[in-house]
Amino acid sequence: KQEVTQIPAALSVPEGENLVLNCSFTDSAIYNLQWFRQDPGKGLTSLLLIQSSQREQTSGRLNASLDKSSGRSTLYIAASQPGDSATYLCAIPKGNAGNMLTFGGGTRLMVKP
Amino acid sequence: DTGVSQDPRHKITKRGQNVTFRCDPISEHNRLYWYRQTLGQGPEFLTYFQNEAQLEKSRLLSDRFSAERPKGSFSTLEIQRTEQGDSAMYLCASSLLAGAEQYFGPGTRLTVT
Numbered sequence: 696k697q698e699v700t701q702i703p704a705a706l707s708v709p710e711g712e713n714l715v716l717n718c719s720f721t722d723s724a725i726y727n728l729q730w731f732r733q734d735p736g737k738g739l740t741s742l743l744l745i746q747s748s749q750r751e752q753t754s755g756r757l758n759a760s761l762d763k764s765s766g767r768s769t770l771y772i773a774a775s776q777p778g779d780s781a782t783y784l785c786a787i788p789k790g791n792a793g794n795m796l797t798f799g800g801g802t803r804l805m806v807k808p
Numbered sequence: 809d810t811g812v813s814q815d816p817r818h819k820i821t822k823r824g825q826n827v828t829f830r831c832d833p834i835s836e837h838n839r840l841y842w843y844r845q846t847l848g849q850g851p852e853f854l855t856y857f858q859n860e861a862q863l864e865k866s867r868l869l870s871d872r873f874s875a876e877r878p879k880g881s882f883s884t885l886e887i888q889r890t891e892q893g894d895s896a897m898y899l900c901a902s903s904l905l906a907g908a909e910q911y912f913g914p915g916t917r918l919t920v921t
Contacts, residue, residue, distance in 0.1 A: 738914040
């Protein structure tokens, strides 16, 4: 059974800092990995999807990396802004074809002005 | 199409009452997923549909829960005889293919008093 862990559970940084969020998983036979952002009381916004054959995926100030052999993914946020404050979740689909997502518990990020 | 929509956004009900939620996926997406999220946790998978067929159900989906997608478009999730433990955010997502990026709706916040 796939288990997904995100550490730390909460992070507070000053504006402008570059930061890294971590996601670890127990079963390295993954199809892809998706990073989401969730604002308080809201639904999830997809940020990046990184396929199992990829090592990195970039969108604007965000860069996601994937290392299947070590069971890790990182989400790098460059030049953080107060508007980046949210909970960040990583998720992995079950099985080869990928259907249901298994989520980590999330990292709650606060970027202080 | 503006994305996945869910209705209602908030529902307050008394213990023992039945509630029904609706999800409208992105129009060309044939896969539809339901998740439940409690405060401070990542979402947990409940069930998913490919077109009108319900292909997988989680053990979390007790016999008080039923989901339908009658014409392969919108879906409903009904909870009968609600309990306080059912209080959560119910999230719907859709995707074009198995393993493709999942897009989430804004969620329905259920409070059982």
